Amino acid sequence: MKSDDFACMISRSEPGPGDGGRTGSWRVQRPVIDTAKCIPAKTGKPSCFTCWLFCPDAVVTKTIPPTIDYVYCKGCGICAEECPAGAISMEDESRFITEENDKGCI
């Protein structure tokens, strides 16, 4: 018998998203960016990105305007709390559920 015949099963995990499933389903409220207030969106220049900096789940993009991946956003609200322009509001998830269900995201 050769070494290839042994240790064919070990606990060796490979990197990938969504180990915890579609964690967007955890949300009670979702952050919604008002591009009229968002600094990079308003100025059209790379700036601020506080929401991107503080997001514990890396679901906010460092883009103009920033976008949020609702498949995985857990709805903690840190981005809304920390946004210096008050551009992110937390809105009740129930409002969006029908729409998301239709897309199969939840």
Place this chain on the structure above:
Amino acid sequence: MEQKTRTLTLTEEEFVYPGNRACAGCGLGIVYRTALKALGKNTILVVPPSCLTVLQGLYPIAATKLPCVNVTFASTGAAASGVRAAMRALKKENMNVVAFAGDGGTGDIGIQALSGACERGEDILYICYDNEAYMNTGVQRSGTTPQGVVTTTTPIKGKTQLKKDVPSIVAAHRIPYLATASAAYPLDLFDKVKKAISIKGPKYIHVHTPCPPGWGFDTRYTVKVGKLAVETGLFDLYEKDAEGFRLTDASLRLSGKPRKPVTDYFNTQGRFKSLPETMVADIQKDVDLKWAGYC
């Protein structure tokens, strides 16, 4: 003085996948994501049981894009030493070997292995994320739980003993670089991790890491609560190396200025609900005395 990283210049590449199992608003999420940006690809992680074990995911999916070995609770410092030894033996010198452990895994059960690694001068970076209790098992007191805090094993009256000053214990090993940081100041953390990996020998970074369910605050306030700990002077951001001790970032800006009262911090969290007035006064006195020593 080296250039400070700003949000705009912070590395964009992510090494942690979304959809992981960390709680909403997890301070560790910010800490881990930021630290891994600073570490980059050439890194091997060593992780004992902790909230990070949960964040990193269940077999066969890992939330982390870097190689990582999960090790037993008490062995982190020694295991990191073992990885470094293997890197030397295999002539892979250009590798960051980084231990990432919680406060219980660092200051309680893991302190012997950490002390051994520091004393031996192992070329490793040890990052302790301090969420001030055993959160992964459901909020039991640890050596680093602050005085007065209610946990599931210090119910009703809260913890009677003081918070163990783990950075000072590590500093007693006279390692080449030691720092504290906070989840609420990720750019300061990023720069400290960058600096740490540029230095040979044992490095230690102790990161204050707010925990919404364990500390009793709404998930949206993780950064606010972390900032208040610094702004009240309870948790200080500093570095200690061959050039001595210095405050950094928000703590440096605080020196010589009036600080917020500690009650501003305590009032944000359910875990301090049992704190008696007299203890609050004593803590405020201690903080004032500590800061008098900084000036």
Place this chain on the structure above:
Amino acid sequence: MHLIESGNVAAATGVKLSRAQVIAAYPITPQTPLTEKLSEFVAEGSLTAEYIPVESEHSAMAVCIAASSAGARAFTATSANGLLYMNEQLHWAAGARLPIVMCVANRGIGAPWTVWNDHQDSISQRDGGWIQLYANDHQQIIDTVIKAFRLSEIVSIPVMVCYDGYLLSHTYMPFEAPDQDRVDAFLPLFSPKNKLDPDQPSNFNTVTLPDVRPDVRGNLAPGYMEIRHTLHQDMRNSMEVLKDIDQAFLDAFGRGGTPFVEPYRCDDVEHVVVCMGSLSYHMRDVIDQLRSEGVNVGVMGVQLYRPFPDQAMVSALSGKRSVMVFEKALSYGNQGALYADIKSALYNVDRRPLISNHILGLGGREIKTQHLYDAVKQACGNPETLGDTPHWIGLKCQAS
């Protein structure tokens, strides 16, 4: 090269010839001279290895686990309470499937403190998923260490090389140290299929669910139970590998040929004494004496204890009139562990021998040849009367 050295130095020489890359060391009697010798080899440059003087045995095994996970050949050594202090790490190393080699200079366990020899330390670790090999003399120590590295790296299971504290670790005996180039030919460089590597980032030993679960490509990955079942199957299959390695070693160096058990004058005998370690060689004098007196008895040493070589036991012992198991360890409140294992192996044979258990030498209690002679002679005379309860040899007083 012929050497006259201690058993610990024989072990250290085996480790040097095996080119261990990472050595973790924490002192404990009677293993200490082994790791001292290795530090000397490293300091003088005759062995290129990372020598990590850790702060505990728990950390010694942590260093080995991590270094092995990172792709380095790792070694440590310990005894008694040091081995027990490693306990969770031993299970971890096996579950993580790491080919670590560790020498155990067998010593009794406290309390009360004892530094002297028995087998309670390694026997108590029999269920952790380590392969356990027992050496009977200095030549077997050095040979077994070299074979252990090759075995562990093929089967991805850690191996304990056990030898008697003081009786072997500190006594001087002649032995042959093979040439380096011939050992290099026998033991190729360690190249694991899984290791910590940024180019192929994996997360090792993650929390694993009770049930199976799809991986990132949608393929079903095993649960905890499948992974543990694999460990068990691989341990069973490692006996075949050990047999091949033993044969290859015999071909290359002219020594070996008894990978599982080592019988002495056992052909066509009525009675067989079974024991482990140096006691099996000590017992040969008794066997010779009894044979000269017409008692039809032989002795068999057990060299592989885990995985348990049950088929070898059946082949060697079935059809004998009686089997006497002499042990320097026991499962308190029950019987000797080796005795229980042998009984279990023989349960289904057609011609089941009578079997008895004899406990001796705990905490280094002197084993006098006369005691062995008396016990074996008596047991061979009346094997039907011995029963299932362990017989204690050499007790000098009993609680009143």
